[in-house]
Amino acid sequence: MTNFQVDLRGVVDLLSHHLYGSPRVYVRELLQNAVDAITARRATDSGAPALVRIEPAELTGDGTLRVHDTGIGLTEAQVHELLATIGRSGKRDELGFARHEFLGQFGIGLLSCFLVADEIRVRTRHGNEPTVLWTGYADGRYEVAVAGPADERAEQGTSVTLVPRRDGAQWLTGPTVVELARLYGSLLPVTVRVGSEVVSAGPPPWLATAADSPGDRRERLIGYAQATLGFTPFDVIDLSVPAAGLTGAAFVLPMPVNPAAKLGHRVYLKRMLLGEGTEGLLPEWAFFARCVVDATELRPTASREALYEDGLLDEVREALGDQLRGWLVRLATNDRDRLAAFLDVHHLGVKALALHDDEMLRLVDQWWPMETNVGRMTLAEFRERHGTVRYCATIDEFRQLAAVAAAQDLAIVNGGYTYDSEIIERLPSLDREILVDRLDPSDLTTRFDTLDPDTELALRPFLKVTQRALDRLGCEAVVRSFEPAALPALYLVDRSAAFQQQLRATRERVDDVWAGVLAAFEQAEADARPQLVFNHRNPLVRRLIALTGSGLTELAVEAIYGQALLLGHHPLRPADAALLNRSFLGLLNHAVIGEAEREGGSA
Numbered sequence: 013m014t015n016f017q018v019d020l021r022g023v024v025d026l027l028s029h030h031l032y033g034s035p036r037v038y039v040r041e042l043l044q045n046a047v048d049a050i051t052a053r054r055a056t057d058s059g060a061p062a063l064v065r066i067e068p069a070e071l072t073g074d075g076t077l078r079v080h081d082t083g084i085g086l087t088e089a090q091v092h093e094l095l096a097t098i099g100r101s102g103k104r105d106e107l108g109f110a111r112h113e114f115l116g117q118f119g120i121g122l123l124s125c126f127l128v129a130d131e132i133r134v135r136t137r138h139g140n141e142p143t144v145l146w147t148g149y150a151d152g153r154y155e156v157a158v159a160g161p162a163d164e165r166a167e168q169g170t171s172v173t174l175v176p177r178r179d180g181a182q183w184l185t186g187p188t189v190v191e192l193a194r195l196y197g198s199l200l201p202v203t204v205r206v207g208s209e210v211v212s213a214g215p216p217p218w219l220a221t222a223a224d225s226p227g228d229r230r231e232r233l234i235g236y237a238q239a240t241l242g243f244t245p246f247d248v249i250d251l252s253v254p255a256a257g258l259t260g261a262a263f264v265l266p267m268p269v270n271p272a273a274k275l276g277h278r279v280y281l282k283r284m285l286l287g288e289g290t291e292g293l294l295p296e297w298a299f300f301a302r303c304v305v306d307a308t309e310l311r312p313t314a315s316r317e318a319l320y321e322d323g324l325l326d327e328v329r330e331a332l333g334d335q336l337r338g339w340l341v342r343l344a345t346n347d348r349d350r351l352a353a354f355l356d357v358h359h360l361g362v363k364a365l366a367l368h369d370d371e372m373l374r375l376v377d378q379w380w381p382m383e384t385n386v387g388r389m390t391l392a393e394f395r396e397r398h399g400t401v402r403y404c405a406t407i408d409e410f411r412q413l414a415a416v417a418a419a420q421d422l423a424i425v426n427g428g429y430t431y432d433s434e435i436i437e438r439l440p441s442l443d444r445e446i447l448v449d450r451l452d453p454s455d456l457t458t459r460f461d462t463l464d465p466d467t468e469l470a471l472r473p474f475l476k477v478t479q480r481a482l483d484r485l486g487c488e489a490v491v492r493s494f495e496p497a498a499l500p501a502l503y504l505v506d507r508s509a510a511f512q513q514q515l516r517a518t519r520e521r522v523d524d525v526w527a528g529v530l531a532a533f534e535q536a537e538a539d540a541r542p543q544l545v546f547n548h549r550n551p552l553v554r555r556l557i558a559l560t561g562s563g564l565t566e567l568a569v570e571a572i573y574g575q576a577l578l579l580g581h582h583p584l585r586p587a588d589a590a591l592l593n594r595s596f597l598g599l600l601n602h603a604v605i606g607e608a609e610r611e612g613g614s615a
């Protein structure tokens with residue numbers, strides 16, 4: 013039996029193009045190996061130094077990069093076993109499981125150096141064993157030698173030298189290396205230096221220190237968010253999930269975000285940066301926070317660029333969701349003003365999620381003040397005062413009906429803003445007792461008083477003239493008695509009439525085939541005509557009814573019709589605009605003639 017042959021060029025290509033997002037990960041992999049080696053040494057020698065020293069190309073002077081660590085080093089046998097076999101790692105237990113204390117586990121990290129180098133040299137010494145030299149080439153060859161006296165290491169540990177590829181030199185230069193070492197390694201529990209610059213910054217800023225007051229800590233975290241995330245958070249929330257060895261902080265965004273845009277979080281695993289935009293840490297509804305966390309128990313994918321989806325990650329997501337929910341509840345109970353400020357910023361996102369998420373729906377129901385015709389209030393408050401949540405589905409409809417409905421003691425919510433109608437419609441899914449009802453404008457007339465039979469009879473001549481004038485406009489004349497008395501008439505289109513009207517308008521604009529299709533939807537004209545409801549309580553309307561000259565009645569009816577359209581924010585068709593114009597000029601003419609006659613009479 014023979015082993016598979018591995019074409020290392022192919023493997024390097026696979027890693028560079030399909031596993032790792034960018035060559036910059038080579039710095040992470042080198043840091044990780046150095047830290048693991050230091051961890052291994054300190055397990056038996058707790059006083060051993062913990063220093064990683066990187067010399068970028070400017071310092072080595074020959075274009076190479078060198079990384080020196082004070083770690084456990086390797087014996088000659090280990091070099092043969094571990095460095096010469098892809099997929100072999102010294103960080104697994106006897107059963108082959110990744111050992112908990114180490115960052116690495118797969119045995120492929122060193123290969124990432126071939127993204128920037130075509131030769132890797134390792135000079136390593138374990139305890140008092142001789143120093144061993146290993147050189148690996150991108151084409152898959154390697155050689156091992158025991159160092160001569162000139163190459164002997166003075167101290168235990170390992171130095172890795174990268175000889176750059178033709179297109180890799182810029183990755184090994186000082187500024188790039190400082191930036192990458194700081195990015196990945198700033199929270200590592202060892203000292204990391206690039207040249208003389210220390211890039212490790214000690215313990216994570218969210219961990220409290222003995223000298224810290226809560227105020228200091230908060231200031232420090234706000235400063236941290238400004239420096240690393242680029243915003244001043246609305247609030248900072250402590251995070252902790254002991255089962256995952258997770259600690260950290262969530263920063264509430266001070267500006268609105270699209271909940272569908274995945275922002276991602278800054279995640280460290282065992283103090284090494286996993287990613288600045290890691291997804292899947294929070295439940296979807298928690299779009300308003302960005303987190304920075306460190307976890308010892310969560311696992312990375314092999315590329316170390318994402319969290320591995322497993323049961324523990326599910327648990328973490330749920331626990332972090334609970335912690336953010338707790339923050340919202342605390343805000344709602346202790347600090348209404350802050351909650352209002354939060355909703356001011358994030359209401360669109362909260363509402364978008366309320367369409368699917370009951371938690372967010374409750375939040376909107378309890379805390380978001382909506383526009384109603386009896387003042388701004390939350391939906392919960394509205395229900396308490398008025399029972400059924402009666403609403404208009406468009407802003408126009410609300411404007412049209414708000415005042416008149418209020419005069420009939422009918423409270424309505426403006427459901428015309430983004431998501432509001434859908435949110436109201438979803439309320440019964442929270443609690444089946446909740447009643448919601450979309451107001452149909454024509455329902456309003458059922459609240460108006462009808463007239464006694466005698467008055468009805470006396471109205472006949474007026475209605476006849478009026479209906480003739482309104483027939484031309486496809487509208488029906490009705491007389492009722494309602495508040496406010498100052499309103500002469502109300503133009504009401506019920507929903508099916510509105511639909512029919514739109515249909516007709518479209519049909520006039522489109523070609524024959526399409527018009528034919530639309531015609532099939534059109535109902536008989538009569539079922540769904542808009543109504544012009546005259547108000548019998550209005551003095552002008554009463555005077556009009558008493559008027560005998562039908563010419564003036566017609567003009568006045570047209571003017572009232574036009575005004576009702578304008579008041580209700582209804583669209584004006586060209587015919588309506590022409591009619592408004594004509595009735596205005598006609599009435600003016602009447603007024604002028606009347607005045608002239610009066611003057612003539614008095615002269």
Ligand SMILES: Nc1ncnc2c1ncn2[C@@H]1O[C@H](COP(=O)(O)OP(=O)(O)OP(=O)(O)O)[C@@H](O)[C@H]1O
Pocket residue numbers: 041044045046049081083084085086094095100101102103115116117118119120121122123170
């Ligand atoms: N600086 C070092 N000091 C001591 N041993 C090292 C060093 N660098 C690498 N090694 C040894 O070489 C082995 C292979 O390293 P490599 O980076 O390829 O994989 P790994 O760190 O085990 O896993 P991962 O692929 O997850 O990084 C390691 O398991 C370790 O035993």
